[in-house]
Amino acid sequence: MKKLDFFPSPYPDECYYSILCRYHVQCGNEYPAETIYELFGNSQNQTSTIFVPRRMELVDIWLLDIAETMKESIINNHTMYPYMSTHYPEVLVDAIEQIRRGIECGASVDLKYVQKARRLWSSHLRFCSQCMHEDKKKYGESYWHRIYQLPEIERCPKHGGWIQNTDIPIRMTRIRFFPASSYYEASQIQTREHALGKYVVQYELIASSTEWLLENGLESKEAWLTRRITDIWEEKGRRISLTDIRQEMSIKSNTYRKYGEMIDALIKQLNSENQ
Ligand SMILES: [Zn+2]
Numbered sequence: 464m465k466k467l468d469f470f471p472s473p474y475p476d477e478c479y480y481s482i483l484c485r486y487h488v489q490c491g492n493e494y495p496a497e498t499i500y501e502l503f504g505n506s507q508n509q510t511s512t513i514f515v516p517r518r519m520e521l522v523d524i525w526l527l528d529i530a531e532t533m534k535e536s537i538i539n540n541h542t543m544y545p546y547m548s549t550h551y552p553e554v555l556v557d558a559i560e561q562i563r564r565g566i567e568c569g570a571s572v573d574l575k576y577v578q579k580a581r582r583l584w585s586s587h588l589r590f591c592s593q594c595m596h597e598d599k600k601k602y603g604e605s606y607w608h609r610i611y612q613l614p615e616i617e618r619c620p621k622h623g624g625w626i627q628n629t630d631i632p633i634r635m636t637r638i639r640f641f642p643a644s645s646y647y648e649a650s651q652i653q654t655r656e657h658a659l660g661k662y663v664v665q666y667e668l669i670a671s672s673t674e675w676l677l678e679n680g681l682e683s684k685e686a687w688l689t690r691r692i693t694d695i696w697e698e699k700g701r702r703i704s705l706t707d708i709r710q711e712m713s714i715k716s717n718t719y720r721k722y723g724e725m726i727d728a729l730i731k732q733l734n735s736e737n738q
Contacts, residue, residue: 464504467525470533474598474606476677479541480513481607484642495639510636513588513612514580516542516559520567535563541609545680546673547579549687555579583614587628588641591619595647605643610674617659617666620674625657688714688722689729696733703730 471485487498499506502525503518511517516538523530538544538559548556555575558568589611598605610616611626619626631641659666695711696703708714708726719726 464502464521464524466527470526473536473541474602475540476608476610477541477606478513478609478612479516479537480509480636481643482537482541483509483512484640485604485606485644487640488642488644498640499638506638508577508637509640510584510633511577511580512542513607513609513633513636514543514583515547515576516544516562517573517576519562520565523565531565538563539681543580543583543609543613543677545678546613546676547583547680549676549680583612584633585612585614585628587633588612588631588636588646589616589626589628590643590646591622591624591626593622593624594619595643599644599647605647607643610670610677613673615666615669616673618663618670620667620670623667625659685722685725688718688726692726692729693733696730702734705730 467486469489471482471489473482483498483502486502487495490498490501492498492501496506499509503521507518516534519534519538522534522537526533544559548559555572558572562568588607590605590608591611594608595605610620617626618624629641629646631646635641691712692703692708695708699707705726708730714726
């Protein structure tokens with residue numbers, strides 16, 4: 464692996480895999496294996512890069528001066544990490560924090576990310592045709608958006624249209640690059656009635672909450688606890704106790720040891736507003 468001569472600037476909500484696809488096209492290699500070897504030094508499954516930040520330590524080698532910024536951007540804006548971190552085990556959250564600080568997390572942790580990503584695989588690469596057309600117009604090329612690759616996302620939060628499957632099976636992305644621009648001509652706005660039509664409102668809600676999580680899922684533990692406990696207090700509409708909190712959400716004993724004082728103070732403060 465070596466310093467790269469260039470690296471594509473990521474587009475808004477572009478998934479990491481899509482950035483790598485554009486790199487493959489621009490670097491001029493004939494075979495995907497060449498690009499994968501050049502970037503990663505071995506053959507590895509590229510599908511997981513649709514979802515999780517992998518081998519981030521290599522960004523330091525590829526990009527030198529801008530590595531730090533790019534790493535941060537890939538983790539936060541171009542993988543599902545903010546969405547997944549809300550229910551990741553602490554060991555993986557801690558590993559990402561180490562990666563951010565330039566500490567290598569090791570092959571076993573990297574493998575755990577791949578396993579986590581496996582649960583999110585949908586059957587095909589997916590897209591919103593209106594987004595695709597807009598991107599082409601705005602940036603001169605289209606790209607794979609991160610949000611549409613998540614399961615349960617059936618509506619575009621921006622255009623309100625149905626998300627469509629490409630005919631590219633997701634398992635094919637393991638060892639190949641499929642840049643969205645090569646798919647652009649085939650993408651058409653779907654006008655026929657959708658099989659999920661009667662659930663449109665529910666799918667719109669899922670899409671907008673997922674979009675929110677992708678943008679804001681990285682809140683701190685304190686912010687997360689404050690939000691959850693305030694929600695419980697609002698739902699109950701009365702004074703609450705630690706028992707109420709324990710019934711509604713599982714707080715690990717470790718967490719309570721660390722944040723107990725803050726939790727008690729918050730309960731007290733909320734209850735004083737309810738008097
Ligand atoms: Zn759209």
